[in-house]
Each structure stands twice: as structure tokens, then as C-alpha cells.
Amino acid sequence: MRLLVIEDDPLLRHSLSEGLREEMYAVDTAVDGVEGLAKAKGSDYDAIVLDGMLPGFDGWELLLRLRREKTTPVLMLTARDAVPDRIRGLDAGADDYLTKPFDFEELLARLRALIRRSSGAGSNLLELGGIAVDTAAKLVMKDGEVVSLTPREYGLVEYLALHRGSVVSRTELYEHLFDENDDTLSNLLDVHVSNVRKKLGPSFISTRRGHGYSIE
Numbered sequence: 634m635r636l637l638v639i640e641d642d643p644l645l646r647h648s649l650s651e652g653l654r655e656e657m658y659a660v661d662t663a664v665d666g667v668e669g670l671a672k673a674k675g676s677d678y679d680a681i682v683l684d685g686m687l688p689g690f691d692g693w694e695l696l697l698r699l700r701r702e703k704t705t706p707v708l709m710l711t712a713r714d715a716v717p718d719r720i721r722g723l724d725a726g727a728d729d730y731l732t733k734p735f736d737f738e739e740l741l742a743r744l745r746a747l748i749r750r751s752s753g754a755g756s757n758l759l760e761l762g763g764i765a766v767d768t769a770a771k772l773v774m775k776d777g778e779v780v781s782l783t784p785r786e787y788g789l790v791e792y793l794a795l796h797r798g799s800v801v802s803r804t805e806l807y808e809h810l811f812d813e814n815d816d817t818l819s820n821l822l823d824v825h826v827s828n829v830r831k832k833l834g835p836s837f838i839s840t841r842r843g844h845g846y847s848i849e
Contacts, residue, residue, distance in 0.1 A: 635678055635810065636661070638661070638681075639662075639668075639681065639695070641665055646664070649682065666687040668689070674699065676808060677705070678705050680744050680747045682740075682744070683707050683710065686712070692722070699726065707727050708740075709722045709731070710735065711730075711733065713732070754768075764833055773787060773833070785825050789822075789826065793838065793848040798847070802844065806822060
């Protein structure tokens with residue numbers, strides 16, 4: 634899953650992005666409203682963490698402009714905790730609102746909920762025959778036993794599981810599994826798919842030649 638963190642405070646931006654990467658997310662960052670809106674409109678993120686008070690133009694204005702084009706889930710994260718500010722954020726198009734200081738675990742839970750709802754999943758536990766994907770614990774189990782996956786392999790399984798039954802193109806997978814600084818070779822996706830099949834079964838991920846991959 635790929636996130637965009639729009640935050641002007643360099644220390645918070647760094648700690649947030651590093652913490653999210655440790656949770657197996659691909660993370661892009663932006664330092665102001667102008668850069669944030671350009672990135673938010675230019676890529677299909679799974680969710681956006683948006684500060685309210687930004688240079689350029691603020692988070693509320695960014696939301697209004699973004700919502701003219703995209704429905705990407707947005708969590709506003711701001712020190713503005715007054716009720717009118719929350720109402721303004723939600724009415725501008727935010728899907729959730731969290732005030733600073735915040736608990737990182739709560740932030741993670743809210744992001745999981747946003748991503749889950751946007752894909753139509755009702756639970757953090759995705760059952761796929763004998764395979765179970767726990768999106769809260771970031772674990773994959775086969776017949777009740779935890780299977781060791783690399784972060785990229787887990788990201789691949791989670792994204793396909795959340796889009797179960799749909800054919801996901803290679804381009805879409807690259808956009809959602811790799812961040813803007815990743816210069817990974819194009820055939821690495823095939824390596825990850827091959828490794829997942831070895832661990833979870835050869836038929837777990839189907840190839841639709843010329844179209845992409847799917848989990849049925």
C-alpha cells in the first residue's frame with residue numbers, strides 16, 4: 634500500500650514516514666500544499682495523511698481542490714482541534730480527522746480502516762480459502778500457520794487480496810507497492826509473484842497474460 638504524507642514540519646514528516654515504512658507501507662512525502670496537491674493528483678495513493686496548516690495553501694483548500702478530481706481516502710492530521718475546524722475538514726472532503734498530539738497506533742488503525750473501506754472489505758481478516766491475510770497484524774497464514782513473507786511480498790498479497798476477483802495490472806501494482814524514490818528493476822514484480830507462489834501455492838496468484846494478476 635502506498636501513502637502520501639503532506640506535512641511541513643520536517644521532524645514530524647520524517648518520523649511519520651519512517652514509522653509508516655516500518656509498517657510495510659510505501660511512502661511519498663510533500664512539504665507544502667502546492668507539492669502535496671500535485672502529488673495527490675498525479676498518483677493513485679491508497680490513503681493520504683494531510684496536515685491542516687501548510688505553506689502555499691492549507692490542507693482544507695488542498696482538499697477542496699483534490700475532491701474536484703479524486704476520491705483518495707484522506708486523514709487530516711492537524712493541531713487545529715476546534716469543532717468548527719473538524720467540521721470544515723470533513724465537509725471539505727476528509728474521510729477522517731485526528732488531532733495532534735496523536736497516538737501512532739491509533740493513526741495506523743484509522744489508516745487501515747480508510748483503506749479497508751475504500752476497497753469494500755468489512756474486516757481486517759481476509760479469508761482466501763486456506764489462506765488468511767490479517768491486515769492489522771500484517772501477517773499471512775496458510776492452514777493456520779504463519780508464513781514468512783518479505784515486506785514487498787506481503788504488500789503484493791494484501792493489495793491483491795483487497796481487490797479479490799479483479800485483475801490488477803502490473804502498472805497498478807507498481808504504483809501501489811513502490812514509492813517515488815524506488816528505482817527497482819521492472820522484472821522484480823515477477824520475482825515477488827514467483828516467491829509468493831512458492832510459499833502459498835502455485836495457484837494462489839493467477840496470471841492473466843497481457844492484463845495482470847489476480848486472486849480468486
